[in-house]
Amino acid sequence: MNYAVPASAIPTVPVEGGGEFPVHRIYCVGRNYAEHAREMGSDPDREDPFFFLKPADTVVLTGATIPYPTMTKLVHHEIELVVCLGKGGRDVKVEDAESLIYGYAVGIDLTRRDLQNEAKKTGRPWDMGKGFDQSAPIGNIVPASKVKLNPKAEIWITVNGQTKQKSDISKLIWSVPETISYLSRFVELAPGDLIYSGTPEGVNSLVAGDVIVGHVDGVPDLHLTIAK
Ligand code: MN
Numbered sequence: 001m002n003y004a005v006p007a008s009a010i011p012t013v014p015v016e017g018g019g020e021f022p023v024h025r026i027y028c029v030g031r032n033y034a035e036h037a038r039e040m041g042s043d044p045d046r047e048d049p050f051f052f053l054k055p056a057d058t059v060v061l062t063g064a065t066i067p068y069p070t071m072t073k074l075v076h077h078e079i080e081l082v083v084c085l086g087k088g089g090r091d092v093k094v095e096d097a098e099s100l101i102y103g104y105a106v107g108i109d110l111t112r113r114d115l116q117n118e119a120k121k122t123g124r125p126w127d128m129g130k131g132f133d134q135s136a137p138i139g140n141i142v143p144a145s146k147v148k149l150n151p152k153a154e155i156w157i158t159v160n161g162q163t164k165q166k167s168d169i170s171k172l173i174w175s176v177p178e179t180i181s182y183l184s185r186f187v188e189l190a191p192g193d194l195i196y197s198g199t200p201e202g203v204n205s206l207v208a209g210d211v212i213v214g215h216v217d218g219v220p221d222l223h224l225t226i227a228k
Contacts, residue, residue: 010022013061013105013138016140016220021141023059024192026053026054026056027183028080029049029050029174029195029196031049031050034171035171036199044173054130058132060134061137062220064137065224065227066137068208068226069110071112074112074113074114075113075206077164077212078203079106079165079214080106080108080198081176081219082104083179083195084102085180085192085195088188090185092184096181097180097184100189103141103143103144103147104141104144104219105194106215106219106220106221110132110134111129112129112130113203113205115128116130136194136196138222142219142220147218153168153169155167155215159211164202167202173198207226209226
């Protein structure tokens with residue numbers, strides 16, 4: 001291909017046991033645990049979950065140290081189970097959704113909460129609050145063929161050894177297959193898509209120097225440090 005400017009590399013995430021997962025799109029579910037919806041001032045019984053995106057090249061791999069994000073005074077962690085698609089589709093039935101899944105990872109939906117709050121207030125897009133550089137830390141991917149996720153798998157995050165969020169994935173309002181099915185009605189899903197499935201309650205701020213561990217039972221831990 002005779003590109004007119006240098007082409008960007010395809011972002012990838014390591015797979016446990018070898019190989020690299022090429023990232024296509026990053027979808028995030030906005031509201032998928034009842035207690036988190038409540039802490040953000042919403043009524044989980046009345047409002048459907050919704051989706052937003054981060055650019056594919058916002059992934060940050062486990063073990064990384066990243067700078068504190070720019071243009072913000074309030075960065076929040078949101079620990080999430082990430083579903084990694086090996087197949088695509090549109091209008092996928094709930095009962096067929098699991099066949100699209102390649103594997104799972106632990107992710108953090110890093111959020112510039114002050115910018116997101118301002119965007120909510122003014123009716124502006126969330127992109128600069130959610131889709132900024134290095135906003136999608138992700139651990140290594142475990143193939144679904146190698147792990148059977150416990151339906152009550154614990155999900156937690158520690159910051160400097162202190163537990164900040166802790167829940168289990170049975171508390172997802174929309175299950176993973178339901179989320180895939182619903183999302184596939186809005187967009188055609190593709191191999192390489194990541195779905196950050198939403199965060200439980202307890203989102204909190206991060207500061208320079210924080211040492212973070214993210215965990216979902218059965219999935220490789222995510223290690224992240226915010227530079228001093
Ligand atoms: Mn989130």
